[in-house]
Amino acid sequence: HGADVARPSGPAPDTRMPRVLAPYSNIVEALTPTMTGLPGVIVTIDGRDGVGKTTLGRYLAWHFNVTLIETDLFLIPAADYLIHLDDQINRIIERRVTTPLPVIVEGVSMLQLMKRIHRVPDFSIYITNPRQCGSPAMARRLSAYEAAFVPAAKASVVVEIDHHGA
Numbered sequence: 001h002g003a004d005v006a007r008p009s010g011p012a013p014d015t016r017m018p019r020v021l022a023p024y025s026n027i028v029e030a031l032t033p034t035m036t037g038l039p040g041v042i043v044t045i046d047g048r049d050g051v052g053k054t055t056l057g058r059y060l061a062w063h064f065n066v067t068l069i070e071t072d073l074f075l076i077p078a079a080d081y082l083i084h085l086d087d088q089i090n091r092i093i094e095r096r097v098t099t100p101l102p103v104i105v106e107g108v109s110m111l112q113l114m115k116r117i118h119r120v121p122d123f124s125i126y127i128t129n130p131r132q133c134g135s136p137a138m139a140r141r142l143s144a145y146e147a148a149f150v151p152a153a154k155a156s157v158v159v160e161i162d163h164h165g166a
Contacts, residue, residue, distance in 0.1 A: 024060075027125060035123075044125065110124070
């Protein structure tokens with residue numbers, strides 16, 4: 001005669017995972033060989049303001065269990081240009097890649113920032129969004145950056161994310 005097994009009372013817990021956006025799954029698939037194959041990897045996420053860089057960065061940091069640097073937190077807006085606190089961003093990157101752990105760096109004008117701190121990303125993501133909600137002042141600044149650095153053409157992967165139902 002077997003012992004009685006205690007069963008929890010009440011409704012069964014909901015074990016369904018939230019739906020992952022298709023573009024996110026595609027990026028994870030493209031990025032996985034880089035993240036698992038190399039120590040000290042630098043991944044950048046670039047795109048205009050309001051396209052979903054931070055949201056994607058947080059998802060990828062969670063998925064791969066790595067550090068995310070949100071460069072907006074190190075940004076000082078000036079009248080006609082952007083000032084990043086480059087030394088602080090570079091110090092965090094240096095700490096991660098010498099551990100050696102991957103790091104994801106996201107924000108506007110990533111190629112320009114990487115050039116200033118003498119870094120080259122191992123993998124770069126460029127995001128577009130048809131419902132971008134950025135500011136006109138920032139759009140002018142980013143048009144000059146895009147003309148000079150052509151980030152979409154240099155990206156490892158370009159992805160469109162539609163915030164409202166992708």
